[in-house]
Amino acid sequence: MSDRLELLETTREYLLNFNKCLLQVSEELRGGKEKKGLEMIPDITQGLEWIVVVIKDIKCIDVSNSDLEKLNSILREIVEALETQDNILVGDLFEYELIPIINNIENRINNIITN
Template sequence: MSNEKMEVIITANEYLNNLEEGIHQVVEAFQQEDEKKGCSLIPLVAEGINWIIDVVNLTKDIQKENIDISQIDEKLEEIVEAIESEDYILVGDLFEYEILPIIENIHENIRNILEN
């Protein structure tokens, strides 16, 4: 395993803690009906998700098991549709019940790479 890829995995592992916290903040904002705050956090979370997807794609050869990111685009499209419909409760729910479990699964797989 190359040192560069290992460094990326270490950075991703640390970053995923922040990303998960950011998703929790988005969910909490929408649950508290603070749409302005929730919407302001979405671009940061989306940027983080894109970076993590890049990491997953670039490190396929060192993953213990293939990390499945196939559903994430579909879920993000649902979030965009919910935002366009101004259904912010749904936006929060999609982040909490659809996106967060995918991110947590990625995080678990990244931790597995680091353990060995």
Template sequence: MNKEKLEVLNTAKEYMINLNNAIVKSAEYLQSGDYFNGTNLIISITDGLEWIVQLVILRKDIYGENMKVNNLIDNVKEIIEAFENEDYILIGDLLQYEISPIVEEYYNKTLLLLKNKNKNNE
């Protein structure tokens, strides 16, 4: 794996950690009724999810074809619909039970790719 791909994976790893932390925090806020703080995180979360989708789509040379981008996009559409209906509990549930596991899956795939890269260099 070349240096550029390694940098992409390391950046993605750090980004996904921060994104998932924001997702979990937003879900906690929303589920506890703190809609102000919960919704304040939504913009940065959607920006982060867009970044991940673009990464996985544009860097198929790294991630392959098997990543569940459509699942993530469908869940984001559900969040938008719930937001329009002011259903903040549903948004929290979608973040916690649908979006966060997908981001964790992408994170685990990134770690596996980095681990395999390090094995190949030994």
């Protein structure tokens, strides 16, 4: 298996788990378990950093600058919501804004792997 294909498959698996984590944090933030959800935010941040690095390193993943700008915009909204302690909004942003972007990246990776 080529190094590129192995990295793509590892990234795909990571994205699946990452989405599950995002959904879990979202549910905890909106379901009265804010402390537990907030404790997971640093892991989410590290995960996003890794995803961005991989996207930039694997040139074959067609992620446009506008996609990255949208991601940055959502991340700014998340930071603002965290600063104002609006945990419900943070949960909503994770589930309804961030997860679809991650799904889009995952779909692009799936297309590369299967072609």
